[in-house]
Amino acid sequence: MAVDYATLKKGGFMRQKQKNNFSLRLRVVGGNLTAVQLAKIAEVAEKFGDGHVHLTSRQSVEIPFIKLDDIDNVKNMLAEGGVEPGVCGPRVRTVTACQGAAICPSGCIDTYALAKELDERYFARELPHKFKFGITGCQNNCLKAEENDLGIKGGIKVKWKEDACISCGVCEKACRTNAITISDGKIKLDESKCNFCGRCVKSCPTEAWDTVNGYIVSFGGLFGNSIAKGEAVIPFIDNHDKLMEICDAAIQFFADNANAGERFKFTIDRVGQDKFKEKILEVYND
């Protein structure tokens, strides 16, 4: 019987150079695994693999040296530990995330909650080519948002609360974009310079800022055979539901316009950056 490699690949089984051996990619969301999942993965690697796993470049885990005949047994055993196979090929891939605001002092958004939501909404959705989401919690960009087809970066929009301010001067120096100047005890915020990093908020001793946590979204990043930085075509998004609508619109634009095997960036370039921007702005302003 002929082996349907495309179906296996879709189900996360990556053909190895060693005949009849597959490296099984697992479904990981936002780079998190529970201890129970890890124990089960270890058990499967011992029993059905060669006793090692590979951590992929995008926060997944692969178990190499799985034999074709063991595929069903492997899936069943993994399921006992709440582990599912991942995907490869032309569809929505692993949603990656840094630790975000739930763990990291620098985080501006709950990246893991958002990764889970995007994973539930889009994971494995069939598209003309691969589509990668990446979520980073702040301007430190540990998760490299702009190398993804759709990158999300957390940020904080600030407004000075004069009555709470003691004019200590800390924020003026904490700001790395020189958006804050203080004179005569009054703070002036140059919004055109603010990059929403939130350092003024996080360093302020008296919480003298009104804050709105939100998202900076970039589109069309890729970092493989071709390399391009995703571009932010819309301003700061201060609303979670709006973010979801924009993700829907972007992925729909890709589904509607891309040629088979064409990455998002090249679809945007071919159809026109202006047309794409118009589409996304329409949703943004709606």
Add this chain to the structure above:
Amino acid sequence: MTDINFQTDDTVDITDVVCPITFVKAKAALEELDEGQTLAIKMNDGEPVQNVPRSIKEEGHKILKLLDNGDSTYTLIVEKVGD
């Protein structure tokens, strides 16, 4: 507010060390103080003045003022909170 003369209980100079020792040295100096006492921390421009105040805040202490010494150093006035 700038002409308030800050009388502090102790001073520490962290201009001779780099991150993360800057914060460690400041923290060690704060540990010597009693609650409510104040410390003047002298630090360099750049990374120390961008990051040390935030770390002090995250430790739960009260920042009162950041003074520009006019020589590429700054002095952070901190009130100790907690034992």
